[in-house]
Amino acid sequence: MSRAGPASPGRSGATLPLPLPLPLSLPLALPGDRKREALSAGALLQPIIKDVGEIYSRLLDHRPVIQGEIRYFVKEFEEKRGLRELRVLENLKSTIFEANENILPKCEQSMHDNLNEVLKRLQASNNMIHRLQEREHEERKLQADKVMADEENRIAQWESFMKEQQNKQAEVDEEHRKAMERLKEQYSEMEKELAKYDAGREVKRKREREVFRKEEPGRHGTK
Numbered sequence: 001m002s003r004a005g006p007a008s009p010g011r012s013g014a015t016l017p018l019p020l021p022l023p024l025s026l027p028l029a030l031p032g033d034r035k036r037e038a039l040s041a042g043a044l045l046q047p048i049i050k051d052v053g054e055i056y057s058r059l060l061d062h063r064p065v066i067q068g069e070i071r072y073f074v075k076e077f078e079e080k081r082g083l084r085e086l087r088v089l090e091n092l093k094s095t096i097f098e099a100n101e102n103i104l105p106k107c108e109q110s111m112h113d114n115l116n117e118v119l120k121r122l123q124a125s126n127n128m129i130h131r132l133q134e135r136e137h138e139e140r141k142l143q144a145d146k147v148m149a150d151e152e153n154r155i156a157q158w159e160s161f162m163k164e165q166q167n168k169q170a171e172v173d174e175e176h177r178k179a180m181e182r183l184k185e186q187y188s189e190m191e192k193e194l195a196k197y198d199a200g201r202e203v204k205r206k207r208e209r210e211v212f213r214k215e216e217p218g219r220h221g222t223k
Contacts, residue, residue: 057064
């Protein structure tokens with residue numbers, strides 16, 4: 001339907017009308033020579049006026065061209081396309097009627113039947129998942145209780161171990177203290193005995209010196 005360029009007169013079937021000759025205001029009563037000159041001037045102006053009218057009709061008067069375009073549009077839309085849009089609309093109407101009368105009830109019935117089955121399966125799945133969740137919750141609770149009991153048992157064992165270590169440490173410290181006291185007593189007795197021994201030796205030496213001094217003059221006299 002869309003065309004490039006203006007419509008030609010041959011295609012649109014419209015012919016450009018010839019312009020009407022412009023009226024000339026000529027004097028009614030003229031002398032002989034002037035009347036002949038006016039008639040000859042009017043005869044010369046007739047082609048010019050005709051050309052001006054034709055130029056005006058081609059440049060400024062668009063009614064013939066628009067009428068040709070309108071007739072071409074009507075011909076393209078009505079004669080060539082015919083009732084194609086009407087047939088399309090009728091087909092759509094029949095398709096919609098068929099869908100509303102036959103297809104839609106079948107779909108609703110099928111959806112109703114299938115959805116009931118799906119709903120039952122979903123309910124069964126939901127119940128199964130609920131049982132699994134409860135079982136998992138119980139297992140987690142038992143595992144948590146077991147972990148808590150093990151933790152408490154380990155804490156009790158650790159406290160018992162620490163108390164035992166503290167008791168052993170106290171016993172070791174006590175034994176060490178007693179051993180240190182025994183060693184102190186032993187070294188004290190040894191020091192006392194050593195002091196007695198030193199004192200005895202000193203007394204013995206003094207006696208020997210005294211004996212030696214007493215015997216020294218007799219030796220000199222014998223010589």
